[in-house]
Amino acid sequence: MPDWFPATAAVVGVVLAALIAAASTRYTVRQSAKASADTARVTNRQVDVGEWQAIVEALRAEVARLTGRIESLERERDAHRSLLAYTRSLLVWARRLLPDEEPPMPPTAFVDELAYITDKPPRSIQ
Amino acid sequence: MRQVYQRARARLGRRGLVLVVFSLVFAVTGLGALLEPAQDGGRFILYMYLPIPFRLILWFVPAAVGLWAALRGTGRDAPGFAALVVPASIVAFSYAWSQVCYFLGVTDYAFGWTGLARWLLIFALLLIVSGWKESTDPPPLPAPAEGRPRA
Numbered sequence: 025m026p027d028w029f030p031a032t033a034a035v036v037g038v039v040l041a042a043l044i045a046a047a048s049t050r051y052t053v054r055q056s057a058k059a060s061a062d063t064a065r066v067t068n069r070q071v072d073v074g075e076w077q078a079i080v081e082a083l084r085a086e087v088a089r090l091t092g093r094i095e096s097l098e099r100e101r102d103a104h105r106s107l108l109a110y111t112r113s114l115l116v117w118a119r120r121l122l123p124d125e126e127p128p129m130p131p132t133a134f135v136d137e138l139a140y141i142t143d144k145p146p147r148s149i150q
Numbered sequence: 151m152r153q154v155y156q157r158a159r160a161r162l163g164r165r166g167l168v169l170v171v172f173s174l175v176f177a178v179t180g181l182g183a184l185l186e187p188a189q190d191g192g193r194f195i196l197y198m199y200l201p202i203p204f205r206l207i208l209w210f211v212p213a214a215v216g217l218w219a220a221l222r223g224t225g226r227d228a229p230g231f232a233a234l235v236v237p238a239s240i241v242a243f244s245y246a247w248s249q250v251c252y253f254l255g256v257t258d259y260a261f262g263w264t265g266l267a268r269w270l271l272i273f274a275l276l277l278i279v280s281g282w283k284e285s286t287d288p289p290p291l292p293a294p295a296e297g298r299p300r301a
Contacts, residue, residue, distance in 0.1 A: 030194070033256050037196045037247040041240045048235040048277065055281035056228030059165070062283035063224045 166220035168279045169230045172272065173216030176237060180209025194257030195265070196244035208237045224284040231280040238276055242269035 159167060183205045200208065212233035219230025248262030 029254075030251075030256050033247075033251050033254065034196060034199065037244070037251075040247070041196060041243040044243050045236045045239045048239040048273070049232040051277060052231040052235050052280040053228045055277070056231055059281050059283045060225035060228075066283060 162220050163224055163284045165224055165227055165279060165282055165284060168275075169216045169220035169227060169234070172234050172276065173213040173220070173230070175272070176209050176216070176234060177213040180206055180213065183209060193248065193259040194251050195248045195259070195262070197241050198244070208240070212237050228280075231276060235273065235276045235280075238269055238273040242266055242273045245269060 158170075162170060183202070187202050187205075197205065197208065215233035216230040219227040219233070222230075242265075245262040245265035248257060248259055249266060251257045252260050252262060
């Protein structure tokens with residue numbers, strides 16, 4: 025082996041090591057920039073998810089409000105039905121109090137009102 | 151211990167933790183070079199031909215830069231990876247070149263591949279982790295509020 029060979033090998037090795045170190049450094053810098061961009065993208069997506077969660081929460085609150093309103097209307101409807109049934113039974117009872125001859129018809133406006141509430145023709149009252 | 155880890159994880163992120171670990175490894179390696187300079191004396195390993203002060207710079211400066219970069223957070227930690235990869239690549243290549251020179255008959259040290267394996271692992275991990283994004287998981291969905299719609 026020539027005398028210059030080990031020194032040349034060392035010099036070549038140092039040059040190659042420097043080149044590899046420089047390339048590695050450049051690669052890690054590029055990778056870090058890419059990771060930074062990816063992280064920012066994930067963070068933005070998290071912000072989007074946060075906005076979406078806020079919308080979901082608002083929808084849930086609206087559904088809860090409407091559910092309460094529906095229940096309130098159902099209670100009101102049930103109360104109206106009870107009142108209607110009581111009114112019907114009251115009419116039947118009043119009819120029994122009348123003499124056998126043909127009873128006088130109730131006032132037209134009252135019959136129309138009952139027809140409106142019961143959604144039936146006025147004759148169904150009889 | 152677990153709380154310490156979780157706090158460090160929350161503060162540094164996974165990239166920062168890797169930077170801290172490798173920085174400590176490099177600092178300890180530099181400490182070894184300081185206390186026992188002739189560990190691989192007489193072997194044809196390129197970085198061993200560096201004077202001791204340069205070898206200390208080779209280990210301690212990247213370790214310090216790595217620790218500093220770990221505290222900066224993702225997006226600003228590139229100097230840490232760039233600094234740590236320099237000694238890792240130089241040392242890994244030194245062992246690889248040692249093995250090549252053994253095949254060329256320049257040296258009789260035939261086990262450069264063992265050091266190459268160790269430092270190639272560290273080198274590869276640094277390259278891989280440098281491309282990690284910090285977080286992959288979206289935040290968990292909140293618990294459903296009251297007033298669910300009726301079935």
